[in-house]
């Protein structure tokens with residue numbers, strides 16, 4: 107495999123859908139659910155410990171932007187929280203709701219709706235929010251990212267916490283190669299081979315180009331999905347500045363082992379995906 111770093115030769119003009127592009131993968135929630143099925147028990151406990159550590163009030167109402175098929179929505183609802191999730195994919199939301207409505211016990215503990223991270227505002231404020239597995243990266247321009255944080259500033263109470271799991275740019279792009287870039291899922295009559303490979307950095311446009319492929323074999327039929335996902339190429343400095351412009355202060359950073367990382371250390375992709383803990387400051391937002 108070869109991955110390269112280029113200054114500016116990626117043609118985003120070819121990308122007809124621009125910033126609001128939707129990927130076919132996210133229009134196939136049944137397969138998304140299988141491909142991104144994972145044990146989230148440790149993340150769940152970590153999020154709760156962060157709420158306890160950084161909030162001087164009980165966290166009861168939560169928002170999850172880009173909630174996908176609702177793996178976290180189900181978990182928090184099951185534990186008595188009221189959680190609202192949204193996603194740009196209507197199919198993902200429909201699938202999530204149909205799945206969760208089957209459980210009578212949690213029906214009143216959640217709400218999922220279609221919405222775009224750039225402009226979704228909830229009138230009734232929540233106590234906390236989180237966004238997982240670099241989903242925030244689907245917002246690529248500074249303008250969209252600031253706009254998202256401003257919507258979250260309005261949707262959360264003053265002092266509310268927003269946990270954002272993002273992956274920063276690696277110093278050496280070769281360090282993006284991971285052992286689990288390709289993985290296999292086997293369930294009943296479905297076999298899936300999935301790959302998520304970071305192919306290229308466009309430094310000038312701040313884009314991380316990902317080669318996503320999925321081969322599905324189901325009931326003797328084969329389906330293939332191949333698509334390039336263009337995500338924001340995060341630097342720590344950009345992230346900190348953009349969140350601040352949206353009305354949030356960075357109050358903590360944690361790695362995938364849930365250990366605290368000093369803000370004064372070199373924050374880069376070599377540390378793996380990181381959880382950035384942001385505190386909402388209603389008086390800081392410009393609008």
Ligand SMILES: C[S@@+](CC[C@H](N)C(=O)[O-])C[C@H]1O[C@@H](n2cnc3c(N)ncnc32)[C@H](O)[C@@H]1O
Pocket residue numbers: 132142171172173174175176177192193194195198221222223224238239241244245
């Ligand atoms: C990698 S999935 C993460 C789903 C879920 N949070 C999880 O942990 O499994 C990324 C999700 O972001 C959604 N998405 C992409 N752009 C979005 C936008 N502008 N607003 C809301 N959701 C968006 C996609 O539809 C997709 O469901």
